Structures are given as structure tokens and as C-alpha cells.
Amino acid sequence: MPRSSRPLQIFPIVMRHVEVAGVEDVTANMRRITLTGEDLTEGVMGEGYHRPAFRSEGFDDHVKLVVPPAGGELPRVGTQEETRFAWNPEVLGNTRDYTVRSWDPAANTFSIDVVRHDHGLAASWAFAARPGDRIHFAGPKSCARINTDADFHLLAGDETALPAIARWLEEAPEGTRGHVVVEVPTAEDRQQVGTRADVRVEWLVRGDAPAGTGTRLFDAVRRVELPEGRVYAWVAGEAMTIAPIRRYLRDERALPKEDVEVTGYWRRPKTATGDGRAPRDNAESLTPVAADEGEETSADLLAQLHEMTELAPPVITRVAVTLGVNPAVAYGVTTLDGLAADTGVPAARLAPLLDGMTALGLLERDGAHFRNTPLGAVLCEDSAHDDLSLDNPANREALAFVDLADVLRAGGHAARLGERTWRERRADDAVLDAAHQDRAAEELAYVLDLLPDLPAVRDARTLAVAGDGAAHVAEKIARGRTVHLPGTDAAAWPAHDCAVLVAALEGRTDDECHDLLRKALTSGSSLVLFERTSDKAAVDDHAAEHALTSLAVTGLPLRSSTGIDHLLREAGARTVERTMLGWGFGHFGTVTVAHV
Numbered sequence: 371m372p373r374s375s376r377p378l379q380i381f382p383i384v385m386r387h388v389e390v391a392g393v394e395d396v397t398a399n400m401r402r403i404t405l406t407g408e409d410l411t412e413g414v415m416g417e418g419y420h421r422p423a424f425r426s427e428g429f430d431d432h433v434k435l436v437v438p439p440a441g442g443e444l445p446r447v448g449t450q451e452e453t454r455f456a457w458n459p460e461v462l463g464n465t466r467d468y469t470v471r472s473w474d475p476a477a478n479t480f481s482i483d484v485v486r487h488d489h490g491l492a493a494s495w496a497f498a499a500r501p502g503d504r505i506h507f508a509g510p511k512s513c514a515r516i517n518t519d520a521d522f523h524l525l526a527g528d529e530t531a532l533p534a535i536a537r538w539l540e541e542a543p544e545g546t547r548g549h550v551v552v553e554v555p556t557a558e559d560r561q562q563v564g565t566r567a568d569v570r571v572e573w574l575v576r577g578d579a580p581a582g583t584g585t586r587l588f589d590a591v592r593r594v595e596l597p598e599g600r601v602y603a604w605v606a607g608e609a610m611t612i613a614p615i616r617r618y619l620r621d622e623r624a625l626p627k628e629d630v631e632v633t634g635y636w637r638r639p640k641t642a643t644g645d646g647r648a649p650r651d652n653a654e655s656l657t658p659v660a661a662d663e664g665e666e667t668s669a670d671l672l673a674q675l676h677e678m679t680e681l682a683p684p685v686i687t688r689v690a691v692t693l694g695v696n697p698a699v700a701y702g703v704t705t706l707d708g709l710a711a712d713t714g715v716p717a718a719r720l721a722p723l724l725d726g727m728t729a730l731g732l733l734e735r736d737g738a739h740f741r742n743t744p745l746g747a748v749l750c751e752d753s754a755h756d757d758l759s760l761d762n763p764a765n766r767e768a769l770a771f772v773d774l775a776d777v778l779r780a781g782g783h784a785a786r787l788g789e790r791t792w793r794e795r796r797a798d799d800a801v802l803d804a805a806h807q808d809r810a811a812e813e814l815a816y817v818l819d820l821l822p823d824l825p826a827v828r829d830a831r832t833l834a835v836a837g838d839g840a841a842h843v844a845e846k847i848a849r850g851r852t853v854h855l856p857g858t859d860a861a862a863w864p865a866h867d868c869a870v871l872v873a874a875l876e877g878r879t880d881d882e883c884h885d886l887l888r889k890a891l892t893s894g895s896s897l898v899l900f901e902r903t904s905d906k907a908a909v910d911d912h913a914a915e916h917a918l919t920s921l922a923v924t925g926l927p928l929r930s931s932t933g934i935d936h937l938l939r940e941a942g943a944r945t946v947e948r949t950m951l952g953w954g955f956g957h958f959g960t961v962t963v964a965h966v
């Protein structure tokens with residue numbers, strides 16, 4: 371299932387250039403900047419593409435500001451494409467995320483609330499901004515609405531989360547029940563926010579403690595009495611401070627993953643000085659580092675090769691995530707014995723892993739206690755668990771990658787996976803199959819919203835959907851129409867106008883694909899295919915890893931788009947074209963549409 375149960379909409383990424391219309395201090399440590407300009411309206415962009423009007427309908431929608439360096443100009447920001455923006459890599463270090471605090475389409479303005487802190491590029495810009503100053507920004511690129519199925523909402527965060535929480539309070543409909551906890555630096559930073567919702571708002575004042583330290587938020591969340599019924603939790607703030615809240619809500623309160631959203635909004639640096647400042651002005655580090663002009667020596671090359679061939683980082687990191695070491699440390703379990711009890715691994719065997727994690731910078735040690743490093747804190751996030759935990763059978767299966775040499779020499783899939791084919795293993799193992807279905811649903815989350823508007827799908831009266839995540843896709847595109855779910859192995863398919871196949875060709879022989887495509891194309895007039903391909907394998911190491919892992923796991927090379935076109939034409943397609951959906955990123959950012 372997709373990561374969040376909140377309904378998600380995806381928007382094309384548009385870069386806009388706007389002007390500061392107003393500057394106002396909301397409280398001593400929070401400055402409101404109101405932005406305006408023609409670029410917020412619908413129109414035509416310089417490159418001739420349609421520019422959709424700016425919109426923001428979710429309480430935590432955010433924009434990416436491209437902040438100019440103090441007293442300087444930014445280089446070219448990038449190139450606008452139809453639904454996405456091709457960034458100039460040199461400006462990426464100058465981008466910062468800010469919540470859309472309010473949006474007023476009638477006045478053609480929106481505002482952001484910026485937290486004051488000493489050494490930030492964006493904070494410095496905001497606190498020096500004057501009406502008439504100009505800035506680029508992109509987004510919001512998506513919008514997630516309030517989960518109206520929840521019986522109770524828990525929102526918690528520090529002052530960086532306050533703009534989103536305040537907007538939630540203002541926008542939550544009457545009858546919404548919940549509890550809100552906000553940590554602010556001083557009592558004067560509390561805000562009066564009107565709401566129709568039935569919520570208790572609890573303010574925590576940090577006082578002299580540095581931002582992003584302490585357990586005030588965590589302690590307050592633990593004190594909240596969660597009622598019976600469905601609870602939706604939204605938490606944001608400093609990444610390490612909120613990590614234990616995620617574990618508490620998921621493990622102790624047993625809230626389902628899709629109802630818990632815990633997002634790191636900023637990271638306190640490892641060597642921060644007492645007031646939360648970075649050791650040096652971050653703006654300096656944003657100056658693009660000049661490329662090394664010297665030639666690479668053979669010692670450099672050997673060092674590079676040595677790094678590339680190390681086995682420790684991928685294995686130690688995956689094992690640490692599987693055992694949940696970093697979330698346990700974030701939760702306050704910091705000794706070897708405590709971690710042994712928490713992970714169920716005897717201390718004598720766990721100690722070498724903790725040493726390895728310390729050597730890799732995933733933990734640091736202070737006497738008998740372990741602490742998370744900023745890198746280790748990232749491993750507390752849900753995405754790390756989803757992608758790396760070896761308790762997920764799809765991740766464990768991917769370890770067959772290490773048998774690549776045997777697979778290349780002998781053919782077939784990795785011997786460690788047994789005799790049966792990948793498709794047979796999935797048919798017999800519901801947990802493995804569900805892991806792959808979930809992965810597809812997650813990748814589809816960024817494009818599914820746009821699928822109903824694809825002409826082949828939009829104009830169909832009846833649809834057929836098969837492959838990974840089929841039921842989920844069917845639900846999204848039905849819009850009152852009949853959608854058949856024939857299953858890829860069905861002998862014949864019911865008549866339909868348009869079929870949608872998701873990840874259905876990977877791990878199937880050409881003959882099997884031919885059969886499947888013919889079934890879809892003879893009982894319908896068009897076919898939309900979401901398929902992972904090997905297209906970028908030579909230029910992108912992630913794509914290469916995926917293609918080789920797929921080969922080791924399925925025993926069959928991942929196809930290129932050209933190979934898929936060929937199969938489609940053999941199966942009776944008259945026309946085959948490819949269309950980008952959404953931002954065009956990821957495995958399913960481009961779909962193949964075939965007509966008979």
C-alpha cells in the first residue's frame with residue numbers, strides 16, 4: 371500500500387519567479403513572507419509550455435525556495451520542461467523547503483512562515499527580505515489532504531512544523547477530533563490560531579535549551595491519551611528528536627504504517643554548538659566546490675576501487691536496519707545489554723555489529739552508551755526500513771545479486787532461491803507476493819492520480835487491469851466504470867476497451883509475454899503498460915543495480931523499451947508510443963501505450 375492513507379494528488383513541477391509583497395513578524399522568532407507575481411497565475415511559460423496556476427490545498431504542502439546567496443546572484447536555476455524542472459546542479463545546494471502557510475487565490479498571493487535561527491541561508495534571506503525582493507521557487511509538487519476517515523488526529527512538532535499545524539487547525543472541518551503538541555522557543559512564540567475542530571492544543575516552551583534537543587515532544591506525545599478508533603498521527607521537526615516518536619506510535623501504540631507520518635524537517639548537525647548553530651556558516655558550504663583540477667593519481671584510483679569493493683557498508687547497514695538498532699537507540703536504549711535485549715541478539719554477537727556501525731559512522735559511542743549520528747538517524751525513517759530491512763522478503767530475495775557470476779555463467783536464476791521460477795515462487799508465497807505488490811503500489815503513487823486522464827484510459831467504457839497492485843489501480847481509475855481484474859494467468863480475458871498492465875512482463879519469458887499481451891490486445895483495443903526497463907542501466911548505477919538484481923532473481927534479463935515495443939508489435943499492436951506521466955521520474959514515470 372502507498373506510504374500514507376491521506377489522499378495524494380501530484381502536480382507538475384513548475385519553477386516560478388515571484389516578488390516579496392509583504393514582510394511581517396508573526397512572533398519574535400517567526401517571520402511571515404508574502405509572495406506574489408504573475409507567475410502564480412495560469413499562463414504560458416517562457417519555453418512555450420502551459421503554466422498551471424499555483425495551488426495549495428493540503429495543510430503541509432511545501433514549496434522549494436531557491437535562495438540567492440547573501441549579496442549575490444544565483445546562476446541559472448535550470449530548464450523548465452513540460453511537467454518537471456531540470457535543475458542546474460549548481461543551485462541545488464541553495465534550495466530549502468517551506469510550508470505554504472496560507473494561499474489567497476483572489477489576491478494572487480501565498481505566504482510562508484520562516485523560523486529565525488542564526489546560521490541559515492534561508493533564515494538570513496527571510497529576515498533581511500524587503501518588499502520588491504525577488505525569489506525563485508518550485509512546487510507544491512503534490513498535495514495530501516486530511517485523512518477524513520480518522521476518528522482522532524495527533525499532530526506534534528517543533529516551530530518548523532507550526533506553519534503546517536496552524537494551517538491544519540484553520541482548515542480542519544468541524545467535528546474533527548484531535549490533540550496538537552507544538553514546541554516553541556519562548557512563551558511569546560505561541561500563536562493564537564482559530565479552529566472549528568475539537569482539539570486540545572498543548573504548547574511546550576523550550577526556554578534556554580537549544581533547538582532540536584531534549585525529549586519534551588516525545589514525552590508530551592507519550593502522555594496523550596489516544597481514544598478507541600482510528601488515529602492518524604502527523605509529526606515533523608528535527609529528525610533525531612522525532613525519531614523515537616515514530617517508534618512509539620508504530621510499535622507501542624501499534625498504529626498502522628499508513629496512518630503514521632513522521633517527517634524530519636531539519637537536522638541538527640552532529641557538532642552543533644550549544645545554541646544549535648552549525649560549526650561554520652552554512653552559507654559558505656553552499657558555494658559550489660570547485661572541481662578538482664588535478665589529475666587522478668593511481669593511488670586515488672586504488673582508493674576509489676577499494677571503496678567500491680567494500681562489502682561492509684551494504685551488509686552492516688541492512689542488518690542494522692533489520693534489527694532496528696538505530697530506532698532503539700533513538701528510543702533511549704543505549705547500552706550493549708539494553709540493545710541485546712531489545713533486538714533479541716545475544717550481547718556477545720551484537721557487539722561486533724555495533725563496532726561495525728560505529729566504524730561506519732552509523733553510531734557513536736560515549737563510554738558505555740551509544741548515540742545516533744545524523745547518518746544513523748536517517749536509518750530510523752520508514753523509507754530505510756521499507757527499502758533495506760531483510761525481514762521484507764523482497765529485500766532478502768534481492769541479496770541473490772551476490773550470485774551474479776554464477777547466474778551469468780550458468781544461466782537461470784540464483785541457486786540460493788531454489789528450483790522454482792520467480793513467478794512460481796510468488797504464486798506460492800503470499801508474503802513475498804505482497805511485498806512486490808506493495809512496492810509497485812508505492813512506485814505508482816506518484817503517477818496513478820494522472821492515469822485516469824490518459825486518453826486511452828479516459829475514453830474507455832470498460833477497463834481491465836492486471837499485474838502488481840491491480841486492485842489498487844482499478845479502484846483509482848474506475849470512476850463508475852466496469853473494471854475487470856482478470857489476473858495475468860487467466861486463460862482468456864473479458865472484452866474491454868483499454869487494459870492496464872503493471873510490472874507484468876518482468877520475469878516472464880518472451881513466449882509468456884506474447885501470450886499475455888495477445889490476451890489483452892485481442893479482447894480490447896488499447897493497452898497501457900507500466901514496466902520497469904533496463905533503458906538507463908548504462909548511465910545510472912541504481913538502474914544498473916535493478917537490472918542485474920532482476921536478472922539474478924528471475925533468471926531473465928530486464929527488457930529495454932525497444933524490446934517491449936517489439937513484443938507488443940508481435941502480439942498485434944498497430945501503434946506503440948511512450949508517454950511521460952507526472953514528473954517522469956522512477957520506474958513508472960513513463961508508460962507505453964499500444965493500440966490495435
Ligand SMILES: Cc1cc2nc3c(=O)[nH]c(=O)nc-3n(C[C@H](O)[C@H](O)[C@H](O)COP(=O)(O)OP(=O)(O)OC[C@H]3O[C@@H](n4cnc5c(N)ncnc54)[C@H](O)[C@@H]3O)c2cc1C
Binds near residue numbers: 467493
Ligand atoms: C517539507 C518541509 C517543510 C518545512 N516547512 C518549514 C516552515 O514552514 N518554516 C520553517 O521555518 N522551516 C520549515 N522547514 C524546515 C526548513 O526547511 C529547515 O529548517 C531549513 O534547513 C532552513 O534552511 P536555512 O537555510 O535557514 O538553514 P540551513 O542552511 O539549512 O542550515 C544551517 C544550520 O542551521 C541549522 N538549522 C536549520 N534549521 C534550523 C532551525 N529551524 N532551528 C535551528 N537550527 C536550524 C542546521 O542544522 C544547520 O546547522 C520545512 C522542512 C521541510 C522538509
